Every structure is written in C-alpha cells, then in structure tokens.
Amino acid sequence: MKTPLSWLRAYTDLPETPQEIAEKLASLGFPVAETETRPRISGVLVGRIDALQPHPNADRLQICTIDVGNELLLTIATAATNVAVGQVIPVATIGAVLPNLTIEPRKMRGVDSQGMLCSASELGLVGEWFEDGIMQLDRDLPLGTDVVAHFGLLDPIFDIEVTSNRPDVLSIVGVARELAAAYQRPLRLPPITPPAPTGADEIQIKLHSDDVLAFVAQRVTGLTNGPAPSSMRIRLALAGQRPISTLVDISNYVMLEFGQPLHFYDARAINNATLIVRDAQSNEQLTTLDGLAQTLSPELLVVADQNGPLALAGIRGGATSEVQADTTEVIIECAAFRAARIRRGANRLGVRTEASSRFEKGIPPAMIELAAARAAYLLSEHGGQLHPRAVIGHIPKPNSVHLPRGAADRLLGFAISDCALESALSRLGFTLVADHDGWLVTAPDWRSDISQPADLIEEIARSIGYDQIIASEFALPPSPISSAAYLRERALATRSAALGFHEVVSFSLESGRIAERFAAATATAAPNTIAINNPLSEEQHYLRFSLLPGLLATLRRRQSELREGELSLFELSHIFPNNDPKSEQTAAMWISAYATTNQPNSRPWHDQHFLTFKGRIEALLRAFFPDRLHIEPTQVTGLHPGKTAAILHEGHIIAQIGALDPRLAAEYELDAHCYVAQLDLASLQERPPQRYRTPSRFPRITRDLALSLPKTVAAAQVQYIVAQAEPLVQTVSVFDEYHGNQLGPERKSLTVRVVLQSPDATLTDLQADSAIAHILSAAQSELGAVLRT
Amino acid sequence: MTTISASSDTQPLSLEQQLTQLETRFASDLAASPSTEALEALRVAYLGRSGELTLVRRAIGSLAPAEKPAAGKRINDCATKLEELLTQRLAAFEQAALMAELEQRIDVTFPGASPALGSLHPLRRTTDAITGYFERSGFAVLTGPEIETEYYNFDALNIPPDHPAREGFDSFYLDGGLVLRTHTSPMQIRAIEAHGTPIALVVPGRVYRRDSLDARHSFMFHQVEGLLVAPGVHLGHLKAALTGMCRALFGPEQRVRFRPSFFPFTEPSAEVDTTCPGCGGDGCSTCSGTGWIEIGGAGMVHPNVLREVGCSPEKYSGWAFGVGVERIAMVRHGIDDIRSFYENERDFLEQLA
Numbered sequence A: 001m002k003t004p005l006s007w008l009r010a011y012t013d014l015p016e017t018p019q020e021i022a023e024k025l026a027s028l029g030f031p032v033a034e035t036e037t038r039p040r041i042s043g044v045l046v047g048r049i050d051a052l053q054p055h056p057n058a059d060r061l062q063i064c065t066i067d068v069g070n071e072l073l074l075t076i077a078t079a080a081t082n083v084a085v086g087q088v089i090p091v092a093t094i095g096a097v098l099p100n101l102t103i104e105p106r107k108m109r110g111v112d113s114q115g116m117l118c119s120a121s122e123l124g125l126v127g128e129w130f131e132d133g134i135m136q137l138d139r140d141l142p143l144g145t146d147v148v149a150h151f152g153l154l155d156p157i158f159d160i161e162v163t164s165n166r167p168d169v170l171s172i173v174g175v176a177r178e179l180a181a182a183y184q185r186p187l188r189l190p191p192i193t194p195p196a197p198t199g200a201d202e203i204q205i206k207l208h209s210d211d212v213l214a215f216v217a218q219r220v221t222g223l224t225n226g227p228a229p230s231s232m233r234i235r236l237a238l239a240g241q242r243p244i245s246t247l248v249d250i251s252n253y254v255m256l257e258f259g260q261p262l263h264f265y266d267a268r269a270i271n272n273a274t275l276i277v278r279d280a281q282s283n284e285q286l287t288t289l290d291g292l293a294q295t296l297s298p299e300l301l302v303v304a305d306q307n308g309p310l311a312l313a314g315i316r317g318g319a320t321s322e323v324q325a326d327t328t329e330v331i332i333e334c335a336a337f338r339a340a341r342i343r344r345g346a347n348r349l350g351v352r353t354e355a356s357s358r359f360e361k362g363i364p365p366a367m368i369e370l371a372a373a374r375a376a377y378l379l380s381e382h383g384g385q386l387h388p389r390a391v392i393g394h395i396p397k398p399n400s401v402h403l404p405r406g407a408a409d410r411l412l413g414f415a416i417s418d419c420a421l422e423s424a425l426s427r428l429g430f431t432l433v434a435d436h437d438g439w440l441v442t443a444p445d446w447r448s449d450i451s452q453p454a455d456l457i458e459e460i461a462r463s464i465g466y467d468q469i470i471a472s473e474f475a476l477p478p479s480p481i482s483s484a485a486y487l488r489e490r491a492l493a494t495r496s497a498a499l500g501f502h503e504v505v506s507f508s509l510e511s512g513r514i515a516e517r518f519a520a521a522t523a524t525a526a527p528n529t530i531a532i533n534n535p536l537s538e539e540q541h542y543l544r545f546s547l548l549p550g551l552l553a554t555l556r557r558r559q560s561e562l563r564e565g566e567l568s569l570f571e572l573s574h575i576f577p578n579n580d581p582k583s584e585q586t587a588a589m590w591i592s593a594y595a596t597t598n599q600p601n602s603r604p605w606h607d608q609h610f611l612t613f614k615g616r617i618e619a620l621l622r623a624f625f626p627d628r629l630h631i632e633p634t635q636v637t638g639l640h641p642g643k644t645a646a647i648l649h650e651g652h653i654i655a656q657i658g659a660l661d662p663r664l665a666a667e668y669e670l671d672a673h674c675y676v677a678q679l680d681l682a683s684l685q686e687r688p689p690q691r692y693r694t695p696s697r698f699p700r701i702t703r704d705l706a707l708s709l710p711k712t713v714a715a716a717q718v719q720y721i722v723a724q725a726e727p728l729v730q731t732v733s734v735f736d737e738y739h740g741n742q743l744g745p746e747r748k749s750l751t752v753r754v755v756l757q758s759p760d761a762t763l764t765d766l767q768a769d770s771a772i773a774h775i776l777s778a779a780q781s782e783l784g785a786v787l788r789t
Numbered sequence B: 001m002t003t004i005s006a007s008s009d010t011q012p013l014s015l016e017q018q019l020t021q022l023e024t025r026f027a028s029d030l031a032a033s034p035s036t037e038a039l040e041a042l043r044v045a046y047l048g049r050s051g052e053l054t055l056v057r058r059a060i061g062s063l064a065p066a067e068k069p070a071a072g073k074r075i076n077d078c079a080t081k082l083e084e085l086l087t088q089r090l091a092a093f094e095q096a097a098l099m100a101e102l103e104q105r106i107d108v109t110f111p112g113a114s115p116a117l118g119s120l121h122p123l124r125r126t127t128d129a130i131t132g133y134f135e136r137s138g139f140a141v142l143t144g145p146e147i148e149t150e151y152y153n154f155d156a157l158n159i160p161p162d163h164p165a166r167e168g169f170d171s172f173y174l175d176g177g178l179v180l181r182t183h184t185s186p187m188q189i190r191a192i193e194a195h196g197t198p199i200a201l202v203v204p205g206r207v208y209r210r211d212s213l214d215a216r217h218s219f220m221f222h223q224v225e226g227l228l229v230a231p232g233v234h235l236g237h238l239k240a241a242l243t244g245m246c247r248a249l250f251g252p253e254q255r256v257r258f259r260p261s262f263f264p265f266t267e268p269s270a271e272v273d274t275t276c277p278g279c280g281g282d283g284c285s286t287c288s289g290t291g292w293i294e295i296g297g298a299g300m301v302h303p304n305v306l307r308e309v310g311c312s313p314e315k316y317s318g319w320a321f322g323v324g325v326e327r328i329a330m331v332r333h334g335i336d337d338i339r340s341f342y343e344n345e346r347d348f349l350e351q352l353a
C-alpha cells in the first residue's frame, strides 16, 4: 500500500528519518517493500495573482503581479493560459529548486521575471492528474506559506506490504495506529463527528441477502462538485489515487484513511429513495464505472433500486448512478459484506478493485459507522446538508478470548510479567479483564483476526518485539522415523556424480508437443499425460511423463561440447508416467552421449560405448545390489530395439539400459551416440547386512577356453552355464567376441576365462583338467558349444 | 669364457691352480658384466647346475679319501667368495639404478589426466546442507507427492475455501480436486497422520506456483519444510534450530532474526532473516543495505492445524518452517538469476560442483 509519510505524520509523532520508521514497520510485520523518494524541491511559496497584463513584446506571455505575503510584489512572466487575477498558486521564487531547474532572475522578452508559477508536475506530482497549466491552491491558504513543507512534498512514500489478515492496516490511520502503539505516542484521529442531521429524507434499505452484515445509507444535499481542496488532492495523488472531484475524492480519501470502502450515488439516479441489496438475477445488465457492460449472474451481489442494479456491491459502482460534475445530492453507502461473497464475485468477474481487495479480507463491521460518519463530516464541511442516517443489520460485538496466565510464556519461551503483558496488549487497543487464571481479552473494533489465545500471543510478541525471543535448544531424541528412502536417493546421486555423471534439474511441466514428438518418432501411441487446468502457457501445460525428453533437450543444447568426447548427465526426480495421478513416482535416469567422430565400432554385433556405459551403470548399482544381477535383452520405447537390456534382481526388472532409439536422436537433432539407463527407485530397498565369505587360501588356476557357439547364445547364458557346471568355478568372464567366415554364418566365437579354486586343497592338474571337461561337456549339451583348437 | 677340462693332454692342473684360474677368470667376467641380467648369467655359468665350479666339485670324487675334506672345504670357500662378489656387484648395480632414478626430473606442473568427474546439482548440495544439519539434530527426512489434494495443500492447513490466502498461493489445478502442491507444508499433515506425535522431520521437495518465469521468479522451485511437534516446544526452539541451520549454510557467525508475519497454518508467524553473508550485516547490494536477507517463513503450528490431525493444542505445541532452496543457494553462491538452476549449462553445474 502506498503510504505518504507526510500523511502518517498528521496522525502521530514519528522520528525524523524515514529509514528508522521503515525498520520499525518491518519489526511490526509491515515491511516497506519500496521507499519512493521525492524530488528535491525548495523555495516554492503560496502566492496570489494580484494583477495580470499582457506582455508588451510577446503575445503568448502575460505579466503577473504576485503577492507572496511580504511587502514586495513579484513580477513574473508566464506562458500559462489558465491564470486569472485572484488565483492562489504555487510560486517558485528566486533561488527555488525544482525537479529539473533552479530559478534565477531573468529577462523574458525584455521584462524582468522574478520567479515562476508552478504546475503540478513541477512539484513532482503526476501532471495529468491535475489541471493543465498552473496548479490551483485553496484561496484561504496564507500567502507566503512554504508549499513544500505545508503539503509534505519532500517526505518519501512507503510501499508497505500488509498481510491478508490485517485489512485494518490497509489504511493510513491503521498504519499510524500501529506506529503510535510501537512508539507509545498518542494517535490523533481526524474529526469523525458530523453535525446533527438537519434534513429529513431518510433512505430506505432492504436487505435480501445474508451476505450483508450491516448497511449504512445517508442522503446529503446542497452540495457543489468541483476540484477538492488542495491538501486532499495532493494527499490522494501522493498515495497513488488520482484526484477526480470533491465528491469522488472524499469517498476515496475516507477509504484510504480508514480502510473501509464507501460508495456515493448521485441521488438523482436512485428511484424512490430505496436501496435494495440482493443477489443479481441471471443475465441482468449493468454498466460499471469503468465503462464495461457486465452481464450479471446470481453469485454477484448488487445494490439496486426498483428499476434494477445500481452497483456491484463491494466491487464497483454503476455508471448510471455515478457522481457527476453537476451532482448536488449524494447517497452515502457504507456496508459490511461477508468477505467470501465479495471474493467470489470479484473472481467471477476477474477483477480486483481497491474496494473488493479490502472487503475480501474481512473488514470488521464496526468500521462502517466510523467511516460513514467521517464521510458525512467531510461532506458537511464541504457545505452539504445531512439527512438522517439509516442503519440496518447487526454489528456484532468484538471477540473476547480468554488468555490463560502462562500461555504466552509457554509458546514464546520467555517470561512475561502480568504487567508487561497487559501493557503490550492495551497499547494495541485490546481491553483486558483479569480473572482467577488469566484475562478475558476483547479485541478493538478494527480487528477481525483475533479468535483464540494463539492470536493474542502473537500480538503480545509483536508488541514486546520479536527480537526478545531467545534461541534455546530443544533436546530431541533420535528420530524413530526412518530417513532411509531419502538417504538412498542421496547416495545414488552421490555415486552417480562419482562415476562421472552431472546432475541436472529440468522443469516438470512441459508442452504437449513433447509427448507427441516422442510418440511420432518412436512410432508408438502418445503417452497419456496429466494436464494442468490453468496453465500459464502452452509450454507448461502437462506434467512430464519421463525424464528422457528433458535430458535430450539439455544434450541438444550442449552438444557442441561433444567435440571434447563425452557428455554424461543424470536426473533424479518425480515423473508422472500416465494420466493417473497415482502414477507419480521418483525416477532416475542417466544418459551418456559420445561424439559420432568417436565411432564405437564398425562391427554391427559390437558396441564398445554400450559396454562402457553399461559398466558404469553396473558399478553404480553394485552399491545397492551387492548380489549378482541378471541381465537379458528387452525392448523399451525410446531405446534401440536391438541394443537394450533389462537388469533384473530376484526376478524383478529394476533397471533398463540401452542405446537411444536413433529415430529419437534424429528428432532431437543429436549428432551423437547416446546411451540411456533408467532405474526404478522403489527397487532400492533396505537390505539385511551382507554375509562375509572367507576366501580360500589355496592357489587359483586360470584357464581360457575359446568356444565356437551359435550366434543366438548370449554371453550371460555362457557365464551362467559355465558357473553352474562345476563347483570349483570361482569366476567366469567372457571376452573376445568374434564373428567370421571360418566359423560359418550361424556361429560366433567367445573366449571364456574360468578361474578354478578349491576351498580346502591345492588343485592338481588332473583335478583342473577334469573340471574343464565338465564345463565343456555342459557347454556343449546346453549351448552347442565346441572348443576351438 | 673357456671351459676347463679335467682330461687335458697337457699336465693336469692342480685343484689349487684350477681354482685360482677360475677365480681370476670370474673376477674379469664380473668386471665386464654390465647389468643385473649379466650377473645372473654369470652366476649360472660358474655356480649353476652345470657351472664351472660344480664341474670342479664333481672331480673331487677321483681324489684320495684323505685329500677329499680339504679339497671340499677349498671349493666351498671359493663358492662363498664368488657368491659374495656377485652379491656386492648386484648391490652396486641396484644402488646405481636408484641413484639414476633419483636423477630423473619431470615437469610436475604438466596438466594431470583426470578421470571424468561428475557433479551434484547446486540445488541438491544446498538441500543436503539443510537436511544434513537437521539429520544431525535428530530429525527424520521424508519426501512427499507433488500432486496433492486440496485438502492436504489447503484445508488441513487452516486455509479453507474462500480464505484470502488460498488465492495468494496462485496454484496450478488438476482434475479431481487436485493441485500441484504450492508448498511442502502438506507433509506436516501426512507425516503426523502416518507417524503420530511427537514428531521431528524435514521435507525437501519441488513446489509450484503460478508465477511467470523471470530472473527472480519461477513456476517451479524447491523448498525444505521443517516440523517439530512435542510437549513444551516454543518459539525460542525455532530460533535455535534456524540459527543452527543458517550457521551450517553460511558460517559460524550467522544470526537469525524474526519479523512478524502471517501464514494461516502458524500462529505466531514470522518471516525469517539471517545475517547477509555478502557483507556480514553491514549492508550491501545483496541485502539492499539492510544487512539481512530473508530466507523463508516460520512460526508455531496453528492450533487449528494441530486439532485437524487429532493433536491437542493444550498438550502439544510445535514449530514449522519453510525455506526456499533456490533463494538460499542464490545467496550462498552469488547467483543472480533463478533460471540458471534449470538451464543446466556446463559452467553453472561444474563451477559449483
């Protein structure tokens, strides 16, 4: 909320430096988001035009004789066209400093000019908000008054952040009240008691909705409209509210003062002096003050007369009853609405006005009588005749809450004496009645946010100062809740980084085109993704179904780095694989890209990059699956149909690993060989501690066997059969795959390295030969293997 | 090298003569041996199974029995002498080799051949610094779903429909009364439902707000939630916990201050500031001259929230906080654009690794 410091100073005594006040406001929970400093202006006095004559040498200039309150009259030449004798105006005298100039004596076409008449923009105000030409001041201002000091033009303007529980502080008086309490200085409220009504025309109010808590209406007659007094216009402008006319400005002024919106109707537009508050009817029409023709519906609340709606209650007035330049009679409306109703209405229309944004936070009903009285006071000061005020509805008593003695100490963690507690709350306007075990505390009229002891305790802390809270350690027993799942994720990430993968974070929201492109490239059905109903843009319309598109996009952006060889990335995050929200899961994916200049191998049955990548992933998984993992060929959408493996643990697929489908690589314009692995994080379970197997102390015998095998036999099968064939086998490894004409088109050669060892004796050559014979026999019968010689 | 023969036609040499000649020849061969390998060959030639000395020893058999002991001793002495000479020479070679190795000089400033190292994302590193501190303090670390029901995201946290704060969260809505969680706070409810009270936990995770992406805002960011509910917990305990966290993140001199604020699920509520690490509290551009930077919101768990999970506010009290991981990482590393976290550029990932 824009808060001119000069306006605040009118209601309480404040320290000189704005910085100190801003810090105090922050400590009260109302931080100053921005301090708008005012331009340096000085030497501007209130003057009156006593005479005007044409300039002898220039048609467009006039010579003014100006009285600025001392004996010497000033002669000032001006080009302004809105000047007239008798006007009271701001005069920049010799030596005055304005935003972009300093006033010096000078000749204007041969006539000495001793100053300058000022427009609003020359005083640092928004020029379009005031009259063209020279700014007009109130005629009763003493001549010679320093304009800058009188209107507080130098004081900065705070933009104060007000939390949604405190609509009362969305007002100058509300902010001043908080500061007055904090500095323990008196609050000077503006006059709010209007004279007794002298008219007799009371407004009829008919309430047809439970969402109106209370409603005040009052007729004021005998008014004249026109520019408001200078001080009101300048205060409104400094607070960011455009001055319009006296009658409009008074309603805005009271809203800014007290935080309670009001509405003034031109009484001519009200039929039969009756205001009806009711639900709008379907398809009723109302043109609002901003010129929009609105089609209404029953969730909107309207103020109407017998002819139809006049205003959107709590949101915006209607054009037909708008106060005009010739308005002489107004009807003041000041009402308390149920916050949720105004909020729903404003949402339905997609608008948020000064009024609705205040109403929807829940202004206490007690505020309406105060604000209505202040408005009546200002209108009567402006010459209006007041008629009897009509009040309808129920203004509830403020909440009383019992605060047990000691409750504040327990929640805040430090001791507060009864006296300090009572003083802390009463400074903020609370009234306390002590009883045997605490206090019955009643909130002031302007507070709507107090309903239980914790609310009072926060007020006590705020009043005493949050800086009084003393840090103290809470002794906590070790947590009985396991953090194992999170710790495994962390270990997986740490180990991935150790193995050369860089962790990335990609957006979980993506364009629908991603899934379509993915499906088109892989000739599969598009994944069913979860849509956001109110996306910010098409780019963030769907939840991602896989980590792969994000990783590919990053690779594509960074593929120039591939000149340096290899790029390895991983991501560990939530995915939403199908349109069932329950499909949300934590996934992990790794990807390595190798430059195409670095050819893996020209032999179609061999891919060294795949083996390197697979080796890294196996090294990664070893920390989580110490026992042997089973690997078999598989097919996965997005991966190469002939270069993809499933990794199984105890019969369950835990991971998949493969070369990227080359069609996807082409779709992403990736000039690289890419390999992808994904892991089901749910498979990373807590496992019992491993058992240690005492190694044999007897020597090992290593034999290499070159086997001719059918091409269809997988290396893993060979390893498995060899290991099962003979109990002396300690390890089996396979290397040196070879395809060639001498083997025939259906066969390949593999070299199998077998390590034999007995747990309890040194093996003899004879025993080793016998073991190898078992192995060869099993390999022949199970796999069709023949020992090559 | 010549081999001697016991059956020479010239006058047979005496044993003594043979050995003397052999020793002389050995000495010159030894001197001519350039390497440890040559020494090994010399050992085989003289002392091996069919070496010269072995042949001489075999000849002892033809001597008179009375001469045998003396001859045997003489031959053994000779063998010992040759062994010693060999050993000395070998030691000299080894010594020379060591000295030669010590003479080697390389350019130790030449770039090392590093293995390909990976990196953890700066957001994970900052998250781990936060969760790590709380783990050491006895807190559990849990994670939760990003798709939430409106109940857990709002209602259970004392944000009923039509509450003005509900719209302030600017949520992304899904079909079926679901929402992308706008904060990690729903896990307060889920965790108490699952584990009861007392409870102490932190929850890292992604959250979503309907905010356009720019240098300061993102529609997706990361938070860490903290919750402690137990009898006797007060605001001072929260201050100590957050002070400890800030010291773990920024250094041992950090201080924490609370400013009053409003969150529907805490009462009293506070904004949490910590000493600006850029200036140590003196004021700089990072902290807009205030000496403090805001890291999140906190407060005492609202009695309505405790009641919602069946926990009596008369018996239990608790604190909760939520801090922004991006915000903290930006301050820790001097990052000025939040989008850097999601662009995954090499410099960003590898510099901060």
Ligand SMILES: [Zn+2]
Binding pocket: B276, B277, B278, B279, B280, B281, B282, B283, B284, B285, B286, B287, B288, B289, B291, B292
């Ligand atoms: Zn700083």
